[in-house]
Structures are given as C-alpha cells and as structure tokens.
Amino acid sequence: MRAVILDRFGGPEVLQLGEVPAPRPISTEVLVRVHAAGINPVDLKQRQGHGPLSHLPMILGWDVAGVVQECGFGVTIFSPGDEVYGMPWFPRQAGAYAEYVTAPSRHFAPKPPSLSFPEAAALPLSGLTAWQLLVDTAHLKAGDRVLIHGAAGGVGRLAVQIAASLGAHVIGVARAGHHEELRALGAAELVDYTTTRFEDVVGPVDVVLDLVGQDYTPRSLPLVNPGGTVVLVPSGVDDAVARLGADKGVRVTNFLVEPDHAGLLALSRLVGEGRLQPKVGAVVPLEDAARAHQLAESRTAGGKVVLSV
Ligand SMILES: NC(=O)c1ccc[n+]([C@@H]2O[C@H](COP(=O)([O-])OP(=O)(O)OC[C@H]3O[C@@H](n4cnc5c(N)ncnc54)[C@H](OP(=O)(O)O)[C@@H]3O)[C@@H](O)[C@H]2O)c1
Known part of the structure; x- marks a missing residue:
C-alpha cells in the first residue's frame, strides 16, 4: 500500500x-x-x-x-x-x-x-480529548463554570461546544478574531489573551481546561473554587503546581487521551443532534x-x- x-x-x-x-x-x-x-x-x-x-x-x-x-x-x-x-x-x-x-x-x-x-x-483525537477532559475527568455538570484556555484551537473549539451542550457556563480565552464564532458555538464569556490578563476579568470557576501550558495553570488556580478541577493538557503537572492545587483543595491533573468507543458514540450523538461540528x-x-x-x-x-x- x-x-x-x-x-x-x-x-x-x-x-x-x-x-x-x-x-x-x-x-x-x-x-x-x-x-x-x-x-x-x-x-x-x-x-x-x-x-x-x-x-x-x-x-x-x-x-x-x-x-x-x-x-x-x-x-x-x-x-x-x-x-x-x-x-x-x-x-x-x-x-x-x-x-x-x-x-x-x-x-x-x-x-x-x-x-x-x-x-x-x-x-476523533480532538473530540475525544475534549470529551474525556470534560466528562470523564472533570465531571462537568449543568451550571458549572468552565474556563477554557486555547478555546479557538482544535480541541478548544470542540470543548466549547461540548461544555455548552452539557449546560455549563463557558468562558473561552482566545484572540478577538475568534470571539464571534466561539460565541455562536456556546461560549458565554470571552477573553482576548493578546490584550487582557484573564485573571483580571474572570470570576470564580469550577473547571479549567489548560490547552496552552506555559504559566496558565498556576495563574488559573486562584480562580478555582475548592473541590474544582484543573487539567493541564499539553504537559505534565510539576510538584510546585501540584502543591499549589493541594493547598487550595483543587485537583490539578495531567491527561492523555485514550482510544474510546463509548466516547466516539457520544461525539456522534452530539453531531447528530447538531450540537457538535x-x-x-x-x-x-x-x-x-x-x-x-x-x-x-x-x-x-x-x-x-x-x-x-
Ligand atoms: N494530552 C493529550 O491527550 C492531548 C490531546 C490533544 C491535544 N493536546 C495538546 O493540547 C494542545 C492544544 O491542542 P490543539 O489541537 O487544540 O492545538 P491547536 O489547534 O494548535 O490550538 C492551540 C490554540 O491555542 C491558542 N493559544 C496559543 N497561545 C495562547 C494563549 N497564550 N492563550 C490562549 N490561547 C492560546 C492558539 O491560538 P492562536 O492561533 O491565537 O495562537 C490556538 O487556537 C497542544 O499542545 C496539543 O499537543 C494534548
């Protein structure tokens, strides 16, 4: 072949x-x-x-x-x-x-x-990542506030749609040029990372998806309610960040996507319902x-x- x-x-x-x-x-x-x-x-x-x-x-x-x-x-x-x-x-x-x-x-x-x-x-890879992060890892539920860094990327765009379909309040961090599209996909609040520090304008949240890395996870931690979850996706969680989370009663975790028949069926259902594209x-x-x-x-x-x- x-x-x-x-x-x-x-x-x-x-x-x-x-x-x-x-x-x-x-x-x-x-x-x-x-x-x-x-x-x-x-x-x-x-x-x-x-x-x-x-x-x-x-x-x-x-x-x-x-x-x-x-x-x-x-x-x-x-x-x-x-x-x-x-x-x-x-x-x-x-x-x-x-x-x-x-x-x-x-x-x-x-x-x-x-x-x-x-x-x-x-x-599949982006969608399963978004699904496994929000549903299997963070146990996102209706009414939760979720902050998504990298909201306009391959994973982020799908995560915005999935989180909105679950009834969460979605806050996306992305360049201004993507805001109109992300709002149409279900984001309730948007922050332009090129002009604004997200921690200056975002209120308390229950879940953070860090799809960017750098210092985004430590900067997000003060915003997270006790019992909340931060998932650091591009890299591993180091000891200092893990300690910061533990002191606040916030779970900070690594993540790696896995093959997942049930997850694919869930994505297909959302596509069929017109809630994921x-x-x-x-x-x-x-x-x-x-x-x-x-x-x-x-x-x-x-x-x-x-x-x-
Ligand atoms: N662990 C896992 O299982 C897993 C699974 C999937 C993906 N990943 C990783 O997760 C990351 C995201 O994946 P992806 O497929 O979504 O990548 P992508 O399509 O390249 O998207 C990355 C997004 O991040 C945005 N971004 C860059 N710097 C930013 C900042 N400072 N603040 C906010 N947004 C910023 C980019 O926007 P601009 O265009 O404006 O720069 C872009 O929209 C990658 O590192 C990927 O390797 C890991």
Whole structure:
C-alpha cells in the first residue's frame, strides 16, 4: 500500500511517500481502508522526534475516517462496507497516513452520517480529548463554570461546544478574531489573551481546561473554587503546581487521551443532534503530506488540516 514513511525525525521534508505491505487484521481487529487522516499537533511533535514513539521507521497519524474492508475473527459490531472513524492505538503507532490501518474494532465507531470523510477525520483525537477532559475527568455538570484556555484551537473549539451542550457556563480565552464564532458555538464569556490578563476579568470557576501550558495553570488556580478541577493538557503537572492545587483543595491533573468507543458514540450523538461540528481548514492529498504539515504548523488553515487518501 502507499504510505507516508518517516525514517528520520526532522522538518516537514522528512515525510516521504513510499510503499509498504498492507497490515492484516488478527482476531478482534478490523482492516480499514483510510479515506481521510486528520493532522494533530502531536503528529507535528512526533515528526520532530518529540512525540510518544521513538522507533523508526514509522507511519504517522492517529485520526482515521474510512471504510471497513475486512473483519477479523470475533468482530461483531462491524461488517465490510461500514463507514467508521476513530483514533486507534493512541499513543502507540496507528499509521493513519496510509491506505490501510488495522486496529481493535472498538477503537472505531460508525462515522456520523452527516459528516464527510475529512470532517470525520478531523474529530476523533480532538473530540475525544475534549470529551474525556470534560466528562470523564472533570465531571462537568449543568451550571458549572468552565474556563477554557486555547478555546479557538482544535480541541478548544470542540470543548466549547461540548461544555455548552452539557449546560455549563463557558468562558473561552482566545484572540478577538475568534470571539464571534466561539460565541455562536456556546461560549458565554470571552477573553482576548493578546490584550487582557484573564485573571483580571474572570470570576470564580469550577473547571479549567489548560490547552496552552506555559504559566496558565498556576495563574488559573486562584480562580478555582475548592473541590474544582484543573487539567493541564499539553504537559505534565510539576510538584510546585501540584502543591499549589493541594493547598487550595483543587485537583490539578495531567491527561492523555485514550482510544474510546463509548466516547466516539457520544461525539456522534452530539453531531447528530447538531450540537457538535468539527471544522476542516484544508484537505491535502496524502502525497503532499509535507505541505500539509507546513500548513498545520503555520496555523493559517482556519481549521484542521486533513489528508485525503
Ligand atoms: N494530552 C493529550 O491527550 C492531548 C490531546 C490533544 C491535544 N493536546 C495538546 O493540547 C494542545 C492544544 O491542542 P490543539 O489541537 O487544540 O492545538 P491547536 O489547534 O494548535 O490550538 C492551540 C490554540 O491555542 C491558542 N493559544 C496559543 N497561545 C495562547 C494563549 N497564550 N492563550 C490562549 N490561547 C492560546 C492558539 O491560538 P492562536 O492561533 O491565537 O495562537 C490556538 O487556537 C497542544 O499542545 C496539543 O499537543 C494534548
């Protein structure tokens, strides 16, 4: 099959189209013909050698939308021809920048019928991150106040929609140019981080999603009600920050997204209800993966960059 092979870490130019044997599904696995593969910040970090994997050569990519080609022994939830989407294997190699992937069937779910393949490929990693953060980790409920740093990004935009659908009061931190769109997606308050320190204008909150890092978690802690939760997403929580949280009775935690059949079904339900919509900024052919990474790195596409396979 055709695949984008990474045989050394480096800039976008290291992404080269090649030929490798197609994977074969074993028991409980499906073979999926990939139609679209979404690009996430972790792909860019992995290409540079700063991702979860250290072996070479490898095939990048975790976000998949495609069609089931073959089912291994024991698979009961899919049949050949079914349209599926998912984030298989993360943080092990999934190899989404290729014509075929294999993975346990429950790493996938039926593709929401209203989404195109590129839209469906833009959803799993960012959407599962937002869902697992808000629902499984922070236990967000109606009436809670949630502060989202990086609200206009791939994860943040979906987190705003999911939090609003849960009935929370959503406060988003993003550039002013994104405010109108984020308000339409459900944000009740917005702060422009380029002109305003969020801690000067935001009232008490129950949950903080820190999708930015830097000093955003320690700066957010004074705003959080006792019993609240802060999730630091781009990096680990250091001892000093953990102590700050403990002194305040606030839970401060790391997070890493996991493959999640139930989470995908929940995202699909929200899409079906018209309460969640991924945003594709550009669709680029697989053979132009280097250009697609440049575009994703420039953050000028206005949405997720997706490879069409
Ligand atoms: N641990 C996990 O499981 C997990 C899962 C998914 C993502 N992540 C990580 O989480 C981070 C966000 O992911 P993503 O996919 O949403 O990335 P993204 O699409 O690149 O979005 C990042 C957003 O952060 C905004 N931003 C940058 N500096 C900011 C600041 N000082 N204040 C407020 N917003 C700021 C950017 O806005 P501008 O364009 O205005 O700069 C952009 O909208 C990345 O580091 C990613 O690797 C971790």
